Amino acid sequence: MLNFKIHTATCIGNSSNCIYPNEVLVSDRDSFIKAISFDHVCGSFNGSYRSKDNFIKSDCIPMDCDNDHSDDPDDWVTPFDVALAFPGVCFFASYSRNHMKDKAGKSARPRFHVYFPIEEIKDADEYADYKVQIQAKFPYFDDNALDAARFIYGTSNPEVELYEGDLTVTDYLGRRKFEDLPILGSQIQEGSRNSTLSHFAGIILKRYGKSEKAKKAFLEESEKCNPPLDREELSLIWKSAISFYENISKQKGYIPPDEYKKVSWEKPLPFTGEKMPDFPIEALPKALRNYAIAVGKSTQTPVDMAAVGVLATVSACMKNLYKVEGKADWHEPTNIYSVIIAEPSERKSAVISLVIKPVDEYIKKYNQIHKVEFEMSKVIKQRLENKKNSLLSQSKKKGEDKTASEFNDEIRSVVEELVNFTESKPLKVYVDDTTTEKLTESLAENNNAISIISSEGGIFDVISGTYSSKVNIDVFLKAYSGENISVDRIMRNSIYVENACLSILLSVQPVVIGELMRNKKFRHRGLTARFLYTTPQSFVGKRTLESECISKDVYREYKELIDNILMEEKTGNTQIIKLSEKAKELLKEYFDWVEQKLVGEFTMYSDWLGKLVGNTLRIAGILARSSVIKKDVGDALLEEDSPIVIDEEVFSNACKIGKYFLVHAVNAYGDMGVRSDFKAALMVLEKLKEKELVNITRREVMRLCRWVGSAEEAQSILDNLEDYGYIRLSEIDPAEKMRNGRPKNVVYSINPSVLSE
16 A cells, blocks of 8 residues: 555644644554544645645545435445445545544434545645545545545544555546446346446445345345346356455454444543643742742642742833843843643632732832822922913913014923923832723833733733724734834824833633634734743642741842842833853754754744744843842942843753743643543543443433533533543444434443553
8 A cells, every 4th residue: 555644733623723734654554543643634735734725735635424415324334335436446444533423413323534545646626626536436425525625633542444455546536437326226227237236245245244144135136137147247246245345354453333342442542631841940040949939838839830920020020121132133122921821729819929929019118108209290290281271271362462482482391391291100010900002001101111910811801802892912912022002092192102011920720721722813913922831730639728838038038139120220221131152052052942843843833932032032031130139229329230141051041941831832732731621521530430330321420420510511521531532332222212313321331441540
């Protein structure tokens, strides 16, 4: 059989995915199973992005059969029928994820895919035309799946069959003029007798095997021939069908359709993904490291939460004071967008509250000390506004007399004073609940820098348009990169923000990230690629009432650093943090490493990976600033500090953190480790182990697990367990009354490995 290529995604059952970066060479049964275990396509596309316009080439034609043509089981076809319809043609077959399941209102029945290896085709129209010809020959194939960019869902524990042959399907189509199969009626006319009886012989052998019953049925069907075929001709047809049937049934891995229940069990796929790496806490400077560890112990949460939290907090405090120089014409700001992903009851709010505690204390103290200054500033501005308005009210009287020039000079003086006046306002480092328009105003009112820090993900609802159809996400895109923002407003003053700087720290539930990733607008415009994600392991169920409190010394050291950064004022140009020569060498190596990942195993995450080097530079800047307590800040009149430099050790630590975020980003872009619906399946599995059951029904799931609220929920759980190999369909009583196309109480066998684990 010809080898052929299948291109896979890194997900299963994701209809919104269009990226298929991983090429698998199919040369045998094992490589075929490996390929179809993930969502996949049978062609290569520009940028690995599936679409007809991006079609490059293919050496395999996939066809889909759901047996939707009839509800009579006797009319259903299997891959064996395909072999009979295309004698001598080689192909692989796999049973789809909905094989012998209800689907789209249709009862359970055989559903499968056929993969025909071919010589390479580089024209999408030619490729699609062959699919049309194949469907014309075997009309049971889905006529809605004939385009050149069709994808196929992956299947857990796929059941496959291999049909050897000397011909490709394109060879076969070229040698024969395909004709529709004759309808089996009262007579079989001359000219179609041999082909019709050959096809019937295959069907009857599939149904009854090599038996007298099968032969008797074949001979009865032959009596419909007009004129009759002689005994010798009938014998040749029957022997040919027997020979072909025996060859097929002897193939390695071949499983007759009626024997599926007897197939040996394979190891089920885990519902949980691989354990995410822990945050490299040793990479943080002492003050951040000690405090993150202390917060983790106090709240009994993984250190990842606090570690990401302190990084984001320092970033928020640094505002737009610094930039990191990658090279002479490349400078990165030090703001980062970060998200902590965890289920409810994981104490996300407690961690966020503790990491920003010194920021809140500083803001409160600062605003208390300067409250008179703020009020006086407001009064002075109001006085200037009143003076301007008073002069304008006199303009009609003085506009024409000899004092007009004096008046103009006077009002110009007031206007200039008002325009150049900078109102002192209370310090604001971050906001929680906001809108895109209000966020732009906050940037303008706070020296072009602000942060969003929240223990909820409500901001995603805002920017996705949940509360308004007129949402502009440009502020989030531009404020990440330090671009200028200009907003014209009707009936109000326009807003202009120069070199906008926004930092974000959120803690959200996995479902929120799932919705974020499914938002094509966010993905295509690069919003999701700007975030650094962390999915810490859960400590729920392992916590105790008593926990170690945060020591005063550890908190004091962290607070001193936060205060020191907040006391800095932007007196002129942004300060540039440079890399040492050794750090520059590391940057080059790191850049090359990321660049190879962009065209390798992480191609489908290229949007996020493309920003990793820049984000790592930002992290390096945060680490460098967190390593020093500056003396020339606030009201101190001490010696000037030396410039901050990112040395080899600091940049190496930043790289460790960057690689940590890469693994967690891949998890965030996927199914978030354990999906919420999988948790229900895991709970049912525990109940099956506890009861040591060998069979299960939907009704028993609802009886054993009282928290399952409906038959639909129970069936969804069973479907997940079946897809991942923990159970499989055991028996259906055809006499049972059907409900919505599904028997009332299907019986599933339980994988023996479930009880042995």
